[in-house]
Amino acid sequence: MAMETHLRVVFFLVNVVVLGVSGAGGETAVGDPGMRRDGLRVAFEAWNFCNEVGQEAPGMGSPRAADCFDLSSSFLKHQVSEADNKLGVGQPFPGLAPGAINNTDLYAMQKELYLGSLCQVEDTPNPWQFWMVMLKNGNYDTTSGLCPRNGKKAPPFSPGRFPCFGKGCMNQPMLYHQQTKLSDGGIMRGSFNGTYDLGSDIGSGLDGISFYEVVWEKTVSNGSWVFSHKLKTSKKYPWLMLYLRADATTGFSGGYHYDTRGMLKILPESPNFKVKVTLDVKQGGGPKSQFYLIDIGSCWKNNGAPCDGDVLTDITRYSEMIINPETPAWCSPTNLGNCPPYHVTPNNTKIYRNDTANFPYGAYHYYCAPENAQFLEKPVSTCDPYSNPQAQELVQLLPHPIWADYGYPTKQGDGWVGDARTWELDVGGLASRLYFYQDPGTPPARRIWRSIDMGTEIFVSDKDEVAEWTISDFDVTFT
Numbered sequence: 380m381a382m383e384t385h386l387r388v389v390f391f392l393v394n395v396v397v398l399g400v401s402g403a404g405g406e407t408a409v410g411d412p413g414m415r416r417d418g419l420r421v422a423f424e425a426w427n428f429c430n431e432v433g434q435e436a437p438g439m440g441s442p443r444a445a446d447c448f449d450l451s452s453s454f455l456k457h458q459v460s461e462a463d464n465k466l467g468v469g470q471p472f473p474g475l476a477p478g479a480i481n482n483t484d485l486y487a488m489q490k491e492l493y494l495g496s497l498c499q500v501e502d503t504p505n506p507w508q509f510w511m512v513m514l515k516n517g518n519y520d521t522t523s524g525l526c527p528r529n530g531k532k533a534p535p536f537s538p539g540r541f542p543c544f545g546k547g548c549m550n551q552p553m554l555y556h557q558q559t560k561l562s563d564g565g566i567m568r569g570s571f572n573g574t575y576d577l578g579s580d581i582g583s584g585l586d587g588i589s590f591y592e593v594v595w596e597k598t599v600s601n602g603s604w605v606f607s608h609k610l611k612t613s614k615k616y617p618w619l620m621l622y623l624r625a626d627a628t629t630g631f632s633g634g635y636h637y638d639t640r641g642m643l644k645i646l647p648e649s650p651n652f653k654v655k656v657t658l659d660v661k662q663g664g665g666p667k668s669q670f671y672l673i674d675i676g677s678c679w680k681n682n683g684a685p686c687d688g689d690v691l692t693d694i695t696r697y698s699e700m701i702i703n704p705e706t707p708a709w710c711s712p713t714n715l716g717n718c719p720p721y722h723v724t725p726n727n728t729k730i731y732r733n734d735t736a737n738f739p740y741g742a743y744h745y746y747c748a749p750e751n752a753q754f755l756e757k758p759v760s761t762c763d764p765y766s767n768p769q770a771q772e773l774v775q776l777l778p779h780p781i782w783a784d785y786g787y788p789t790k791q792g793d794g795w796v797g798d799a800r801t802w803e804l805d806v807g808g809l810a811s812r813l814y815f816y817q818d819p820g821t822p823p824a825r826r827i828w829r830s831i832d833m834g835t836e837i838f839v840s841d842k843d844e845v846a847e848w849t850i851s852d853f854d855v856t857f858t
């Protein structure tokens with residue numbers, strides 16, 4: 380007990396010193412700047428097509444889990460038990476809100492809060508909880524009527540538009556957890572892995588089945604945690620997403636309309652923040668792998684007001700840079716509907732998309748507007764209305780010389796397989812100049828980013844594909 384108190388005092392002093400040294404401008408937004416803290420906080424969440432649970436996988440509990448521990452001299456003191464991780468709908472836990480116990484969606488969201496309470500680290504100006512591994516299955520059974528359209532309950536419709544092998548295609552995955560262990564040489568290592576193919580045995584080979592894995596490893600008192608990811612699609616699960624997220628520690632995070640837990644102890648706001656991260660892509664995941672060097676997510680209404688949980692008017696906003704060189708620009712002079720209405724240069728000059736001599740078409744993979752926006756400039760593509768709990772808007776970028784001022788990739792292949800790098804991205808500056816829809820005459824939304832993610836979305840592959848990558852040194856700092 381006395382020992383613990385002593386350690387806490389030491390940690391507190393260390394924090395004060397770190398903040399003091401970095402001073403104004405160098406302060407961090409994340410609880411674990413640079414992923415260097417020996418006492419790791421990492422959690423897992425799995426989402427179905429519309430970012431809910433729907434149905435739990437048999438024997439797996441609710442698809443939320445965590446691995447959180449402190450290092451005390453020679454052993455790891457874990458805060459989350461396997462019984463906590465296996466908690467599933469119908470089973471009570473401390474703090475569970477009445478009415479949530481028998482609802483798989485509400486239960487998962489409450490379980491995240493509970494795991495957060497076990498993992499929480501006190502800090503200034505706010506406590507924080509964990510890095511979040513997010514796994515999502517893009518199958519949608521349109522005959523189920525499970526996903527709302529732009530947040531509004533919608534009737535079932537005929538299959539064909541989204542991948543689904545039949546009843547049960549929206550299932551949650553098997554999840555295996557290797558709780559972090561300390562071994563000789565001061566190496567700490569743990570993992571989450573599993574498959575969507577219920578009943579299959581990943582121990583006897585991955586042929587024909589889906590697979591995901593995140594392994595974290597660190598040497599005590601030295602360097603960063605290294606998160607090694609692997610994602611494999613299969614015929615039954617051709618559209619899968621795996622990200623490592625720094626989410627808001629309270630309120631909503633990107634794509635999620637429930638109270639969340641995370642790593643962003645201060646929410647970064649455009650334009651004054653940067654993201655530092657080391658990315659090593661070892662295997663790309665095929666031509667459909669939309670690898671996001673960085674994906675930022677937030678939420679505001681079409682009139683610029685902050686989101687309040689009303690899924691009919693809240694709009695998820697995402698922007699991401701896709702670094703797979705096989706990803707083409709769908710935006711072009713002959714496909715203006717896939718481009719944002721204008722581009723803004725670093726010196727704040729607006730270039731309209733019909734200005735074919737100057738608009739950087741190759742810098743945009745795809746722009747789509749929220750389907751429920753009322754004053755859209757035509758031609759326009761609207762975003763898929765089913766794959767989020769509410770309407771969404773996407774601004775998808777590609778490496779291009781126009782992004783050089785922000786430290787982003789400037790040419791195809793930058794940051795890709797064989798080009799591992801530590802990036803220092805002026806995410807705040809770039810995101811302050813991206814086009815996002817707003818109703819005419821409304822005050823501009825504050826661009827406060829509630830999620831910063833990295834990873835890949837293998838977007839409906841026609842054969843089994845494997846992506847592998849590592850992430851380390853992640854930090855968000857103010858400029």
Ligand SMILES: *[C@@H]1O[C@H](CO)[C@@H](O)[C@H](O)[C@H]1NC(C)=O
Binds near residue numbers: 478481
């Ligand atoms: C939850 O479901 C169980 C089993 O069906 C039932 O006994 C219990 O009353 C339900 N609880 C609530 C709060 O609805």
Ligand SMILES: *[C@@H]1O[C@H](CO)[C@@H](O)[C@H](O)[C@H]1NC(C)=O
Binds near residue numbers: 556557571572592
């Ligand atoms: C998945 O993780 C478990 C530990 O939880 C490990 O024993 C197993 O080898 C891993 N499977 C694969 C295919 O990597």
Ligand SMILES: *[C@@H]1O[C@H](CO)[C@@H](O)[C@H](O)[C@H]1NC(C)=O
Binds near residue numbers: 598
């Ligand atoms: C810390 O890690 C670096 C890079 O991995 C390595 O070169 C160095 O020897 C390590 N230092 C110690 C004290 O282990």
Ligand SMILES: *[C@@H]1O[C@H](CO)[C@@H](O)[C@H](O)[C@H]1NC(C)=O
Binds near residue numbers: 724726728
């Ligand atoms: C802004 O930058 C563009 C090139 O990106 C250049 O052509 C233009 O002259 C600049 N405008 C001003 C006002 O500096």
Ligand SMILES: *[C@@H]1O[C@H](CO)[C@@H](O)[C@H](O)[C@H]1NC(C)=O
Binds near residue numbers: 731733734756
């Ligand atoms: C280009 O688009 C802008 C904004 O929509 C419009 O004001 C302008 O008239 C268009 N120019 C041409 C040549 O079509």
